[in-house]
Amino acid sequence: MTTNPDSLVFSADEVTRTLDGWQDGEGSLVERLAIAMAAAIRRGELSAGWRLPPERDLAAALAVGRNTVAGAYRKLKAMSIVGRRQGSGTWIEPAFDGGASREQVVGVGGHKLTVLDVAGERGRIDLAAALPTAPPTLDTMPWTGDTRDLVGHTGYWPLGYPPLRRAVAALFRRRGLPTTENDVLITSGAQQAIALIAFELCRPGDAVAIEDPTFPGAIDAFRRVDARVVPLSMDTVGPVDSYAAALRSAQARALYVMTTVHNPTGRMLTHEQRLEVIRAARQHSTLIVEDETLAELTYAGAPPPLAAIAPPRSVITVGSLSKIYWGGLRIGWIRAAQPVIDRLGRLKTIWDLSSSAPSQQLAVELLKQHDKLRQQRVSELRSRSATLLELLAEHLGDWHVTEPRGGLFVWARLPHGSATELAVRGAENGVAVLPGPATSPVGRFDDHVRISFVREPDTLAEGISRLARAWRDIRDRYAK
Known part of the structure; x- marks a missing residue:
């Protein structure tokens, strides 16, 4: 690699600002520093191609010994995250190759x-x-959809194909949550649903509480709108305690959670734990965004969504058919109060006018065999x-x-x-x-x-x- 000009060198202070809380956790100081720096690089806060500060400068900024920084740099090099050469310093390796x-x-x-x-x-x-x-059913199932809905229409339904909105509403009613088609917005997958919610809810600097660990796409969505992401630690204390503590200290505008089949841990909250989450959010006036993308993939059956047991308008629910049926459908949804759906629908129109009409009609047909x-x-x-x-x-x-x-x-x-x-x-x-x-x-x-x-x-x-x-x-x- 050709070394970079001096203008592409991170200062010690710039690197330090990306490492908040780096000394927390287990392992030696060298391991903790290397992990924190690797995470900052992954988040894009330390850019590929730039040089890192000299060991002595970063050690002074972090108030640690030079050997700690040198050890962290060596560990990052062993993981192929940085390159090092005598006389040329340490640089962050390029993120992509031609393929x-x-x-x-x-x-x-x-x-x-x-x-x-x-x-x-x-x-x-x-x-x-x-x-x-x-599913194999896709190749053999009888096609009963009325294609005149597509041929005789522009194919643009900003809030979603009406029969599909009604079918999704029926799914919620079967799970104990009264819902009409006016409470449902069809999206191009759950990822778009989360991104729409992030864009509508958050202004730069707004706090959003997110479980740690969680779905990477949610982290990206909230960071994209410059929200201040507040992690909820799920490994050192009970998750409910984490929710209450984070909401109390951060004054979070929203709480993003997966209560049923959490990604990546696979855990589920009990009914009492769900009630505690709702109480904590209500006490601190925090809107709950519940991601149910994996909820119907439980081995024992999915409990009702949080919105079924929470105060009205306190929960926005995200769902998808990608994991039950097929990701290629690109069909997801948002279930919320009608005024919220109307606002999100106007925003979605700016983004893509409407989700794919044939995919939505195919989703209606698949939903007729949903249980099977x-x-x-x-x-x-x-x-x-x-x-x-x-x-x-x-x-x-x-x-x-x-x-x-x-x-x-x-x-x-x-x-x-x-x-x-x-x-x-x-x-x-x-x-x-x-x-x-x-x-x-x-x-x-x-x-x-x-x-x-x-x-x-x-x-x-x-x-x-x-x-x-x-x-x-x-x-x-x-x-x-």
Whole structure:
């Protein structure tokens, strides 16, 4: 790499501002500093191609010894996040190479961590993303939709295709939440739903409380509107305590939660815990945004949405058909009070005028078989979850694995080492997993990985075999 001009050098103060709370957590100061810097690079606060400050300058700014900074730089280099050369300093490696245009790149730092190879090239096994294939029913189901709705219409329904809005409303009513089509906005997937809510609710600097860890797309959506993201720690104290404490101290405008089949942990809140979340939000006048994207993938059946037991207009609910049916539909929704739906609908019109009309009509047809298709998908996922747990126990028995209550992922803790480094080594071995810092608003959980189990059993077996090879390289180094 050609070294950068002096104008592309981060000052020690600039780097320090991205490392708030870096000394919290476990491990040596070197490990904690390296993890915090890797997270800042992943968040884009420290840009690829720029040089980091000299060790002595950063050590003085952080009030630590120079050896601490030198050790952190060496650890980042070992993870291929930075480059170092005598006389040229330390720089952040470029984030992309020429083949990245087909791929979604996540992870930490300048090293490319591919989690979605839509072209299916290079034999990579993707256990980071969760992309269920379309159900076989799609090929054989009778088409009863009235195509005149499409042929005789412009195809633009800013709030959504009316029959689909009614069908989604019926789903909510079946789960105990009175809903009409006027309470529903159809979106192009749950990601657009979250982004619309973030744009409508937040102004720069507004506080939004988000579980830590959480869905990476939600972190991105709220950061995109310059909201101040307040992490709710879910690993050191009970999550309900975290909600109450964060809302009390941050005066958060909104609380983004997944109470049913949490991504990535797979946990579910009890009924009493849900009531405590609602009480805490009500006490601090905080609007709840509940993401139910995985809610119907529970093994025991989904409880009612929070909006069914919360005061009116205190909850906005997000849902999707991507994980039950097929992500290619790009069908999601927002359920909220009608004035909120009207505002979000006007905003969506600015973004894309309307979601795809054929996809919406196809979604109506699939919803006619919803119970059957949901049961088939849950049965399939439950079997594959069991397969993945068995594979992890066989090949990676020293890991601590949280058994999910449903959904698409296993959340696993490493006994030592860096999940970011494991993801890099995994990519080199032809398998992608999501390192924990990608799920954290503050770059924590570098001792965790999220592993998807949507793939076929044979593919899961090969993927875990590759991951185990990557892990052995790291484990053996720690054993020396």
